[in-house]
Amino acid sequence: MAVREAVRGDSADGAAGSANGALAGLDDAKLAWVYLIMRRIRRFEETAEEAFRAAKMRGALHFYIGEEATATGVCAALDDGDFITSTHRGHGHCIAKGARMDKMMAELFGRTTGYSGGKGGSMHIADIELGNLGANGIVGAGIPIAAGAALGSKLRKDGRVTAAFFGDGAGPTGAFHEGVNVAATMNLPVVFVCENNQYGMATHADFANAAQISARGPAYGIPSPMVDGNDVFEVYATAAAAVDRARRGDGPTLIEARTYRQKGHTVLDQKNYRTKEEIAAWVERDPIERFRTAVIEADRPVIEDFDDIDAQVEREIDNALAFAEASPWPNVDAIERDVYVE
């Protein structure tokens, strides 16, 4: 796996460390980066939720809270030049791939300064320059696109790897199968990351998928490890191996990361399809808390920096919110712009 020393995160949001190396060998800078990213995701969404409930934004918001370790662990294993495809629940992937929270927040607010100039909203944020090929409102649809990015890399010999994030709900889609099978037949440099957060809306993953996702590897002749998606170290190590394999030209890996969405399907979800106990048990296993505990138990001095990181994230969040609220609404002249390259 290539070693990246590049600083992650965007300068507007302040400096951030980088993450690489084997699990045991994660240096302090990388641990700090992991913490920073996970905190950003958490706080970004908590803030968005408040804004939504204050009727400052509209549409659908899908929160990633509780799943931070998956996006963070996977993106920690990617190089800056690598690509990802994301989902309707895309804030976490976006932040982990280095996006600016101010432009994200502005997008949720529907403002011109947002990532998509207000045209996309929460479900449609991309940052091509950072390698984020985009969130997606269509379940499973990012998977063939990820295969395409990987095919492009293979043909252009650019040495890049693509990671495709998708949920357990995408497991049953034709897009999953077409994308994964094609990628496997062509030995493409892609890592398929199934975030099994137990549910797709009210539907349990085991109801939707006839067998567990990690049982699918043999159907495509590829490895399909299962990991604890709330354990950022395990996610990272597995993703790093998969990225390595992909970059070597040995083809795709299908990772099933078991995690949990602590919030409802959307910000409006009030449905009763899981027990309080189940939710509580998973909150117990909160990925950020577990990460903190692990760092403490390992007696790593970086723990001292975590308060600073918290404070930094609060500043970033305040900025992002102020930026979004102060930003102008798009002008209606823009409606038919950006449809085509002129």
Place this chain on the structure above:
Amino acid sequence: MAVREAVRGDSADGAAGSANGALAGLDDAKLAWVYLIMRRIRRFEETAEEAFRAAKMRGALHFYIGEEATATGVCAALDDGDFITSTHRGHGHCIAKGARMDKMMAELFGRTTGYSGGKGGSMHIADIELGNLGANGIVGAGIPIAAGAALGSKLRKDGRVTAAFFGDGAGPTGAFHEGVNVAATMNLPVVFVCENNQYGMATHADFANAAQISARGPAYGIPSPMVDGNDVFEVYATAAAAVDRARRGDGPTLIEARTYRQKGHTVLDQKNYRTKEEIAAWVERDPIERFRTAVIEADRPVIEDFDDIDAQVEREIDNALAFAEASPWPNVDAIERDVYVE
């Protein structure tokens, strides 16, 4: 498995025996039926090819020659009330499910007396009354329909089973995955029969599918046996077990039957993507010849009847051809009829 004593085949084409029971226990009547069906398929297609080359018909013809044991073995395991979905290469399935060759031939000729009144042609023949839900010009598309028929049976509690035929080329389709996964999650009474005849057009099955089809069972939590598709006994035994399982309510089975199309992809295929030796080796393993040999080796007296069956099939074929040629062309008034139930 339910025992069927019903005579198969259509009266117009003459009487035909029935097939049931365990492999070893196939009685003479059933062996006669198997031979009759395989001969019908073979001779129907040889005759259609001649007619095509004599410019008596148009469109695309996809021959099943060399694969007869698969359709025959599977349909021998089905009850008359059971359903099948078929493919672009559908003549064999159609005949094995009891279709009349005269109406089939007339359809290939585009005549009003054809199964579809000339509207369908070779790729679009169905016989709902016999449980054949139809050939299909779209690779893989029959699979979700088969799941639907099976869902219908489950909800109506009609005790019927559906068999879905499809090729190795359908393995990579989204329709395959969506259909099989849904059927498996719902435990539907359906048997998925992949006729792996090694190629989809010029594409080898192993190029198109990242792993062999029979490796897919665990991905859906269902059995996925591989059988010799040129051995009608093995196909029958495996299909019978799968049908049994389905009828018991234990859910789908995915059967991969390894076979070979001795002819080109279509009647017009002149491409050079396989060796003469490969073709010759498979012709050596011709399913009809192997069946005859097995019957002879088992010293079964029914072999005496095979000449009669041959003669019967010749008469049926002559009739079918004469019927088709003498039948009227559709009237153009019919163009917009049959689009809707009025």
Place this chain on the structure above:
Amino acid sequence: MAVTMRDQPSTETAAREIFMSEALREALDEEMQRDPTVFVVGEEVGVWGGAYAVTDGLLAKWGADRIVDTPIAEAAIAGLGIGAALTGSRPVAEFMYSDFMGIAMDQIVNQAAKNRYMFGGKAKLPLTYRAPFGAGTGNAAQHTQSLEAWFAHVPGLKVITASTPYDAKGLLKSAIREDNVVVMFEHKAIYAMRGHVPEHEYLVPIGVADVKREGTDVSVITYARQVHHALEAAEQLAAEGISVEVVDIRSLYPLDADAILRSVRKTHRAVVLYEAVRFGGFGAEIAAQIQELAFDDLDAPVLRVGAAHAPVPFSEPLERASFPDAAKAAAAIRQSLEGVR
């Protein structure tokens, strides 16, 4: 938005006003009661009760054999409907959003729509596809399209859409009883619109348009949510002495061309109002037919008001401005009146 109901019986407890989502639910419930082969299949139709609550409560009442939840697999959902319909059931298959029908287009268009014809008219497919469509909810490009033109162009499908709870219930019941494949588009923004629905059973026939407001100066030909924009515009313009007739086509196929032509022959002017992208939308077919069949009756070109040539934008001001509304409808009506020859 209050709606003038023309074909409702006046003897009813006029008070019974229900949401369109409830009206649709009643249609499903009644037809399930009437015919044991009717069942509902789709994503989140059960426990969740449907993304727009149309099937809410039906799982509890009818059980999992009649309200069938599926994985996310739109091609399979379409195919489940086909296979079940071919073999003796009468399924109502739901797409959570019509936008997702892209995944199922092969099953809907190459399989469901063509089955009967390809196989010589022997099969029947008593199959209804339901799908929410339309914009106004801030759900952006992949959840707010109006793609009805695709389906109306496909022989073998019937295509319907309602503007009122009354029509929604009556049309859906008719669709379920059809032995043909019917695609019913339900406009998301009016699920929560209330309107009168009688207690007694009734059907609204497929293929029959409804004049939702009579007028003499200009005909507005429209459907689904835009009917309300047309009525709003008509109300405004009435104050200016302009008399607008509003024709709700209700069925895109079969299209009730007679009703449209009757109106246009009376008013001599027509505005076609629809929420899909204007270019290539179903309004083009309506306009093309009017000018062809009532050429000599027209005093002005048939105008079309449709959505901008862009995917649906998220941001509220953009989304609002992308789509027709009463003001745009009124402007087109005025323009039509100016075009006197």
Place this chain on the structure above:
Amino acid sequence: MAVTMRDQPSTETAAREIFMSEALREALDEEMQRDPTVFVVGEEVGVWGGAYAVTDGLLAKWGADRIVDTPIAEAAIAGLGIGAALTGSRPVAEFMYSDFMGIAMDQIVNQAAKNRYMFGGKAKLPLTYRAPFGAGTGNAAQHTQSLEAWFAHVPGLKVITASTPYDAKGLLKSAIREDNVVVMFEHKAIYAMRGHVPEHEYLVPIGVADVKREGTDVSVITYARQVHHALEAAEQLAAEGISVEVVDIRSLYPLDADAILRSVRKTHRAVVLYEAVRFGGFGAEIAAQIQELAFDDLDAPVLRVGAAHAPVPFSEPLERASFPDAAKAAAAIRQSLEGVR
């Protein structure tokens, strides 16, 4: 069928006549030569050489990294194109038959077409989809559709189709060089039509119609194979003293409305001729625009000639009668002339 080429250079060896399939192959070959990021991906594009031989020989010349064979997986093919285009390649993705695009509609419509807009205009997608369409080959309902109207209705796509080898080559080269998603429909029945294609390089611009025959009495607005039926009808009618102008739109989107209106303002009559199902077909958009924008210039309603309201039947007499031909075009032209006011 001989074709009158208007925009071909007269100084060329006029003798070089090639098949449309060859012209398309030349376009691919030249663009692959010109730009190393161009590649072809699809089913049977390699060893087989394409179902209609368009890519024949290209695998041998360019190797498997430029001519990429895929499994049968149309959604994946569409997605491979998108992902590769987003990341720096310039793919040409082929659907073996446009009928199979139903499987890929989500990828084409919700992903490819909307990507740039949804994400705020930052991405570019230099992506061409090619697909054979049209009837006349006896391939029946699932292999002979003309679904171009679906795509023309989708903002974010450009849609083109050629009637001659010359146009086919020039349009495909332009499409490949576009930074937008272009869908090129190629009519199956004219792949084997020969026509002049110069040796030197040229482009045919997207969005520009071409008058394939000048005339003064009636304008026939058409595209793809039907251009030839229009020319045939024009030739026949010339003998009766009727002067027909044939406008080949070549691009459905962007539509060259100016060229169409120019013609109609001259002839005052228009017949729209297309091979798709008449109802809801792209001809409706053309007719709607003509009557709207040239209302006062029209001496007769815009007539439309399209296919029957049915899936494509297999049997030859049925298939033949289902579709427009020169005789039907001529009949409509005569009808247009009778409708004098």
